Amino acid sequence: MKKICLYFQVHQPFRLKRYRFFDVGNDHYYYDDYLNKHILKKVTNRCYLPTNELLLSLLNEFDGKFKVTFSLSGILLDQLELYAPEVIGSFQKLAATGHVEFLSETYSHSLVALVSSEGFKNQVDLHRKKIESLFGVTPTVFRNTELVYSDAIGEEVAKMGYKAMLAEGAKHVLGWKSPNFLYYNVLNPKLKVLLRNYKLSDDIAFRFSDRSWSEWPLHAETYINWLKGTPKEEDFINLFMDYETIGEHQPVESGIHQFFESLIRKIVKDRQLGFCTPSEIVANHQPLAPLSVPYPSSWADEERDLSAWMGNEMQKEAFNKLYSMRKLVIGADDPDLTKDWAYLQSSDHFYYMSTKFFADQSVHNYFNPYNSPYDAFINYMNILTDFIIRVEKKNKRIRYKGIPIEELAGLNLDEAIGSYEEILKELRKKRNTARKQSGQPGQAIKNIVKTVPKTSPVKKKGKK
Amino acid sequence: MRVLMFGWEFPPHISGGLGTACFGLTRGLAFHGVDVIFVVPKAYGDEDQTAVKLVGASQVQVKKRSYQFTNAAYGELQKTGSKVIRDLLYIEIGSRLVPYLSPEEFGQYVSERLLHGDTSWIEKSDRELPSADTFVEVLGTIEFTGKYGPDLIQEVSNYAIVASEVALEQEFDVIHAHDWLTYPAGIAAKNASGKPLVVHVHATEFDRSGENYNTIVYDIERSGMLAADLVITVSNLTRNIVIERYGIDPSKVVTVYNAVEPTGDRKQLQVQKNIDEKVVTFLGRITYQKGPEYFMEAAYKVLQYSDNVRFVMAGSGDLLRKMIRYAARLGITEKFHFTDFLKGPEVEYMFALSDVYVMPSVSEPFGISPLEAMRSNVPVIISKQSGVSEILKHAIKIDFWDVDAMADAIYGLISYDALSAMFREYGKEEVESLKWENAALQLKNQYVQLVQSGNLQL
Numbered sequence: 001m002k003k004i005c006l007y008f009q010v011h012q013p014f015r016l017k018r019y020r021f022f023d024v025g026n027d028h029y030y031y032d033d034y035l036n037k038h039i040l041k042k043v044t045n046r047c048y049l050p051t052n053e054l055l056l057s058l059l060n061e062f063d064g065k066f067k068v069t070f071s072l073s074g075i076l077l078d079q080l081e082l083y084a085p086e087v088i089g090s091f092q093k094l095a096a097t098g099h100v101e102f103l104s105e106t107y108s109h110s111l112v113a114l115v116s117s118e119g120f121k122n123q124v125d126l127h128r129k130k131i132e133s134l135f136g137v138t139p140t141v142f143r144n145t146e147l148v149y150s151d152a153i154g155e156e157v158a159k160m161g162y163k164a165m166l167a168e169g170a171k172h173v174l175g176w177k178s179p180n181f182l183y184y185n186v187l188n189p190k191l192k193v194l195l196r197n198y199k200l201s202d203d204i205a206f207r208f209s210d211r212s213w214s215e216w217p218l219h220a221e222t223y224i225n226w227l228k229g230t231p232k233e234e235d236f237i238n239l240f241m242d243y244e245t246i247g248e249h250q251p252v253e254s255g256i257h258q259f260f261e262s263l264i265r266k267i268v269k270d271r272q273l274g275f276c277t278p279s280e281i282v283a284n285h286q287p288l289a290p291l292s293v294p295y296p297s298s299w300a301d302e303e304r305d306l307s308a309w310m311g312n313e314m315q316k317e318a319f320n321k322l323y324s325m326r327k328l329v330i331g332a333d334d335p336d337l338t339k340d341w342a343y344l345q346s347s348d349h350f351y352y353m354s355t356k357f358f359a360d361q362s363v364h365n366y367f368n369p370y371n372s373p374y375d376a377f378i379n380y381m382n383i384l385t386d387f388i389i390r391v392e393k394k395n396k397r398i399r400y401k402g403i404p405i406e407e408l409a410g411l412n413l414d415e416a417i418g419s420y421e422e423i424l425k426e427l428r429k430k431r432n433t434a435r436k437q438s439g440q441p442g443q444a445i446k447n448i449v450k451t452v453p454k455t456s457p458v459k460k461k462g463k464k
Numbered sequence: 465m466r467v468l469m470f471g472w473e474f475p476p477h478i479s480g481g482l483g484t485a486c487f488g489l490t491r492g493l494a495f496h497g498v499d500v501i502f503v504v505p506k507a508y509g510d511e512d513q514t515a516v517k518l519v520g521a522s523q524v525q526v527k528k529r530s531y532q533f534t535n536a537a538y539g540e541l542q543k544t545g546s547k548v549i550r551d552l553l554y555i556e557i558g559s560r561l562v563p564y565l566s567p568e569e570f571g572q573y574v575s576e577r578l579l580h581g582d583t584s585w586i587e588k589s590d591r592e593l594p595s596a597d598t599f600v601e602v603l604g605t606i607e608f609t610g611k612y613g614p615d616l617i618q619e620v621s622n623y624a625i626v627a628s629e630v631a632l633e634q635e636f637d638v639i640h641a642h643d644w645l646t647y648p649a650g651i652a653a654k655n656a657s658g659k660p661l662v663v664h665v666h667a668t669e670f671d672r673s674g675e676n677y678n679t680i681v682y683d684i685e686r687s688g689m690l691a692a693d694l695v696i697t698v699s700n701l702t703r704n705i706v707i708e709r710y711g712i713d714p715s716k717v718v719t720v721y722n723a724v725e726p727t728g729d730r731k732q733l734q735v736q737k738n739i740d741e742k743v744v745t746f747l748g749r750i751t752y753q754k755g756p757e758y759f760m761e762a763a764y765k766v767l768q769y770s771d772n773v774r775f776v777m778a779g780s781g782d783l784l785r786k787m788i789r790y791a792a793r794l795g796i797t798e799k800f801h802f803t804d805f806l807k808g809p810e811v812e813y814m815f816a817l818s819d820v821y822v823m824p825s826v827s828e829p830f831g832i833s834p835l836e837a838m839r840s841n842v843p844v845i846i847s848k849q850s851g852v853s854e855i856l857k858h859a860i861k862i863d864f865w866d867v868d869a870m871a872d873a874i875y876g877l878i879s880y881d882a883l884s885a886m887f888r889e890y891g892k893e894e895v896e897s898l899k900w901e902n903a904a905l906q907l908k909n910q911y912v913q914l915v916q917s918g919n920l921q922l
Binding site for chain 1: 739765766768769858860861868871872873875877879880881882883885886889890
């Protein structure tokens with residue numbers, strides 16, 4: 001029997017508000033509450049609630065024959081708590097059926113895994129705790145933001161105790177190999193790797209309502225034939241996609257809900273097909289071969305690499321500037337700063353700065369609040385500038401010519417010392433002349449104090 | 465295919481965007497094998513003594529020249545060694561028509577010069593286009609009895625009569641007239657020859673004068689568009705104005721975007737910049753249409769937060785004095801500079817000094833200057849109310865009235881280095897891809913369609 005592993009990623013970022021440079025230092029609230037609420041409500045009504053309801057009825061009806069897997073980003077859960085708590089309730093109902101698996105990921109949908117293993121672990125811990133507290137389950141399988149995977153990241157994930165991790169079945173990763181087998185990490189064989197079948201996943205996620213597609217309109221029967229058409233020795237097929245596919249990317253009017261209902265019913269009833277979850281695949285299958293992914297892959301765009309978030313100078317600059325603050329944020333130990341730090345890490349902010357698809361920005365434009373990547377960059381950098389000022393203030397960080405003093409070295413360091421010595425000399429000189437004038441050491445300061453009235457004139461009047 | 469074109473200015477003397485566009489298009493058409501008979505009004509200046517006789521005389525001087533397009537300006541072709549040379553018949557008609565002047569301005573302009581006995585009243589410009597093209601002159605005259613005076617409208621209709629007279633001596637398939645001053649000439653040529661007429665709208669009266677438009681100019685524009693078989697607009701912004709304000713049938717209004725001359729082998733101007741601060745530049749006529757006050761207000765906002773910047777307003781115009789007073793009132797004159805009118809090489813120099821170029825136009829049919837800035841590696845901020853914003857990707861686009869957005873974009877460009885790096889990388893590449901050959905090819909296809917549909921009707 002061929003098993004279908006149906007997995008949905010559920011995520012919405014905290015979109016940033018229009019933040020001008022003259023807000024820097026004055027306004028420390030960065031989020032567009034109206035837009036975020038508006039979008040979340042819209043997606044809730046078109047996707048989250050109706051689809052959860054549909055899945056719940058199917059889970060109950062088929063009792064164990066239908067299974068589904070989710071990962072919900074931490075910042076989505078934060079937003080749901082703020083604007084649509086009923087959605088959390090409906091996910092809890094799904095969890096209660098016992099046939100739904102929840103995966104771990106980074107709390108704020110961040111790409112921190114690329115720069116810091118410590119920061120990565122921290123985000124994953126935060127997210128796991130959130131899932132445990134809301135759904136009472138501890139995830140054993142991991143999926144990284146945007147399905148970013150490399151040998152090194154896999155090794156980190158194995159260290160955190162996960163059994164398996166999801167990744168993209170990209171051509172440049174697989175070559176001639178098929179995504180419909182289980183693989184293992186080349187550095188740590190204990191970590192199994194599940195690969196997304198991008199052809200069959202994208203037939204639904206991207207092409208379902210595309211009228212110029214030769215297969216439009218797609219029927220569940222056709223799709224089931226494609227699933228069955230895969231080679232017999234392939235025991236499972238991983239269909240990974242955004243949850244927002246159902247009702248949002250593919251609009252309600254396209255009949256996507258009906259398609260899924262029909263597809264699930266037909267798979268359950270088909271003797272050759274069935275459902276499973278990632279942890280069941282890991283438990284029931286032997287890995288076929290090691291998978292070597294030296295450079296990070298992802299599920300985005302044609303390239304399936306990092307170029308959607310780190311493809312141009314602006315993205316790299318913003319990314320590096322953000323993560324250069326990591327130690328100082330920890331040092332600041334301030335709940336507000338920590339929260340902003342998490343929200344600013346969302347990969348979405350970098351996605352909006354992408355210049356890759358000036359011609360065909362259809363996917364990049366989805367819920368994109370900006371007119372252009374340049375606009376997105378300027379807005380983000382203004383906010384980051386304010387954030388950095390706050391963090392540095394908290395850390396009492398001193399800069400010399402724009403360079404933090406702990407980063408000064410060589411000639412710069414000598415120059416800085418020289419310049420501060422000069423300032424000190426000037427200040428001492430000033431103090432000494434003041435002392436000489438008053439004839440008494442320390443008198444200058446007293447003189448200044450004297451000019452300030454000890455009690456306010458209003459009070460004196462009252463005494464009279 | 466032969467086109468009778470009523471155009472403006474030709475090298476070596478070009479004083480503005482209309483001349484540049486005419487030249488670029490004609491050169492592009494030659495590239496695609498279209499013959500052009502180019503007719504221009506020309507008032508002879510100091511160098512030509514016959515000009516003195518021209519005033520009040522009953523004779524219009526007509527100069528015919530053969531203008532040869534060599535392939536010198538097409539770098540790529542030169543490399544392959546192929547030679548494309550087409551002859552262009554260039555006809556100058558004695559007339560005092562000059563572009564860019566309103567009827568009122570024209571009257572003042574001509575009277576002033578008549579009063580002072582000044583005959584050198586074509587603005588001279590050093591802005592020469594690079595070319596190895598050569599002139600061969602043939603002189604001739606046409607008898608004409610007309611009055612010359614400080615009346616632009618009279619001048620326009622006189623020109624039309626002479627132009628159509630000249631036109632009849634030639635053979636052509638299509639007539640193409642650039643901007644309203646030549647529309648009557650185009651109409652006259654159409655009536656005389658029966659050939660299809662194309663009018664090219666580089667700007668409308670609404671762009672030049674806002675809502676206080678001159679009804680006579682409007683009427684001439686509209687009659688040209690109505691008489692035309694095809695109306696070419698330089699942007700969809702202008703296309704909409706033509707359709708909505710002039711009531712022209714949308715099916716015969718087509719947008720063909722302008723382009724920019726490639727820098728080619730020309731060396732990038734090397735300028736030693738001795739100012740520490742970043743330089744933000746406004747360059748253009750200082751008139752209501754160009755939105756200088758929005759630029760100044762944005763400058764004021766940026767200067768409240770950054771010392772590391774200077775602003776330059778280059779150009780002259782009726783709002784210049786008001787702008788200087790405004791800068792003084794805002795207290796920013798220390799960091800806000802005026803240059804007055806800049807000529808050819810000075811413009812290049814100004815671009816070379818600039819870190820940001822801003823075009824905050826209230827209404828701009830196309831706007832070629834940001835392309836020139838990008839060609840010089842300067843990042844640009846342009847208003848969404850400009851035609852050029854319809855085609856540019858690597859530019860920051862703002863509403864002209866949104867001073868906050870403009871200030872923010874300026875601040876971003878001077879503060880975040882990665883942003884300018886992006887523009888340097890992609891902007892120049894984008895501009896170089898906007899070629900006159902491509903615009904001319906679109907035109908040629910339109911001509912072919914016109915001629916074919918005309919043949920079908922016959």
